[in-house]
Amino acid sequence: MTPTPPNIITSLSSPNDSPTSPTNQENTSQSNLTAARPTSPQPLSARSTTSQNLPRTPKPIVTHVGHSRNQTLLPLETLRSIYLGDLPGRLQDNEQGTLTYDHSRKKYPPIRNISSTEKKRILVTGGAGFVGSHLVDRLMLMGHEVIVLDNFFTGNKRNIEHWLGHPHFELVRHDVVDPFMIEVDQIYHLACPASPPHYQYNPIKTVKTSVMGTINMLGLAKRVKARFLLTSTSEVYGDPQEHPQKETYWGYVNPIGPRACYDEGKRVAETLTYAYAKQDRVDVRVARIFNTFGPRMNENDGRVVSNFIIQALKGEDLTVYGEGDQTRSFQYVHDLVDGLIALMNQPCQDPMNLGNPDEYTILEFAEMIRDSVNRGVRIIKLPSTTDDPQRRRPDIGRAQHYLGWSPKFSVGQGIGETVEYFRKVVRDNDL
Numbered sequence: 475m476t477p478t479p480p481n482i483i484t485s486l487s488s489p490n491d492s493p494t495s496p497t498n499q500e501n502t503s504q505s506n507l508t509a510a511r512p513t514s515p516q517p518l519s520a521r522s523t524t525s526q527n528l529p530r531t532p533k534p535i536v537t538h539v540g541h542s543r544n545q546t547l548l549p550l551e552t553l554r555s556i557y558l559g560d561l562p563g564r565l566q567d568n569e570q571g572t573l574t575y576d577h578s579r580k581k582y583p584p585i586r587n588i589s590s591t592e593k594k595r596i597l598v599t600g601g602a603g604f605v606g607s608h609l610v611d612r613l614m615l616m617g618h619e620v621i622v623l624d625n626f627f628t629g630n631k632r633n634i635e636h637w638l639g640h641p642h643f644e645l646v647r648h649d650v651v652d653p654f655m656i657e658v659d660q661i662y663h664l665a666c667p668a669s670p671p672h673y674q675y676n677p678i679k680t681v682k683t684s685v686m687g688t689i690n691m692l693g694l695a696k697r698v699k700a701r702f703l704l705t706s707t708s709e710v711y712g713d714p715q716e717h718p719q720k721e722t723y724w725g726y727v728n729p730i731g732p733r734a735c736y737d738e739g740k741r742v743a744e745t746l747t748y749a750y751a752k753q754d755r756v757d758v759r760v761a762r763i764f765n766t767f768g769p770r771m772n773e774n775d776g777r778v779v780s781n782f783i784i785q786a787l788k789g790e791d792l793t794v795y796g797e798g799d800q801t802r803s804f805q806y807v808h809d810l811v812d813g814l815i816a817l818m819n820q821p822c823q824d825p826m827n828l829g830n831p832d833e834y835t836i837l838e839f840a841e842m843i844r845d846s847v848n849r850g851v852r853i854i855k856l857p858s859t860t861d862d863p864q865r866r867r868p869d870i871g872r873a874q875h876y877l878g879w880s881p882k883f884s885v886g887q888g889i890g891e892t893v894e895y896f897r898k899v900v901r902d903n904d905l
């Protein structure tokens with residue numbers, strides 16, 4: 475057990491009492507392999523969650539993302555200038571609070587010029603969301619044509635506004651629960667609320683989005699013969715009884731608990747994906763994404779990284795749910811995007827964990843954020859949430875073997891980058 479520092483206190487109100495609702499409430503849309511295994515699973519009875527025992531791999535500071543071998547290499551600065559820089563052409567009308575544009579001043583980020591045979595038409599569902607918008611940036615910068623579908627339930631037009639009007643870019647307001655037809659070569663299917671308060675806000679809608687949305691996108695992939703990538707989640711492992719989690723683990727999910735709408739929704743989405751692959755020969759890829767953080771997380775997202783950073787920046791208490799000895803392994807969003815693009819463009823169809831195996835207890839993580847952002851804030855303990863997974867860490871042997879991928883960003887560097895982004899958000903929006 476991690477010793478409790480003196481400025482950690484316990485509070486009585488539960489996070490379940492006042493769930494964070496999405497700000498936009500319109501809510502009508504939305505082989506077994508023989509890969510190298512880096513570590514052996516530990517029996518839960520012998521587990522320890524003290525920071526000294528948790529695995530960490532030291533990593534050098536990252537200056538470039540992507541890989542030269544698949545022409546995705548890019549200076550990190552190019553991406554930072556998109557989400558940290560001021561957009562040329564955007565004029566704020568302070569009195570009415572509306573945004574206006576001077577299109578003559580608008581400049582687009584520089585994209586690669588690729589041949590028409592290399593250029594693909596790529597559909598990204600949920601492309602205005604946190605992960606989706608970073609994926610869109612990378613695909614656009616690579617020189618592809620990108621079509622974004624989003625219902626803006628948790629996504630935000632501002633995340634992709636720098637591409638509006640670009641000849642390679644299209645934005646469609648559409649809910650994936652309704653069918654959609656378009657000619658494309660690849661489909662990255664991300665659309666679904668992902669943070670626990672958001673996906674539990676309207677559980678029926680979350681299940682519909684996962685199930686009907688995935689059927690619609692698989693149907694489209696079948697018709698136009700597009701390659702289809704499902705973004706699944708480590709939540710398919712539930713509250714795992716095996717640690718770390720390998721893709722061969724079937725999971726431990728409560729089918730009627732508050733998380734089931736997301737966990738079971740994604741499990742059915744995986745079932746559908748492999749049914750279409752087997753029955754209709756759809757060319758599929760499945761990513762199981764572990765906890766991911768970075769710029770463009772919604773400030774009302776409710777997940778731990780954005781909560782702690784915003785709380786520390788605003789001088790508020792950091793809210794730890796439960797004792798804080800539950801663990802998570804955090805990956806920086808640019809590593810995930812590298813993994814998704816690598817997964818889409820290689821032949822292996824088996825599910826692939828994408829995550830950073832560096833594991834932290836939530837209490838230790840809170841201390842890290844407090845110490846790096848604002849030493850003056852307290853850490854308080856609130857009652858734990860129902861069915862909160864107690865330990866989570868990906869075994870990434872399969873992704874290392876098939877994609878030659880492993881995360882490059884240390885959690886520390888990612889946190890530094892994310893804090894810089896949220897400082898700007900808090901300042902610009904007067905939060």
Ligand SMILES: O=C(O)[C@H]1O[C@H](OP(=O)(O)OP(=O)(O)OC[C@H]2O[C@@H](n3ccc(=O)[nH]c3=O)[C@H](O)[C@@H]2O)[C@H](O)[C@@H](O)[C@@H]1O
Pocket residue numbers: 668669670707708709763764765766776777778779781782793794795796800802836859862863
């Ligand atoms: O990565 C995954 O596979 C999935 O994990 C997340 O679920 P969860 O790990 O519960 O994400 P958080 O809400 O960020 O919670 C992480 C831990 O921090 C705790 N927490 C969260 C927020 C907070 O303010 N305080 C706090 O202690 C939670 O109880 C939990 O133990 C999200 O549901 C999904 O986006 C994602 O698919």
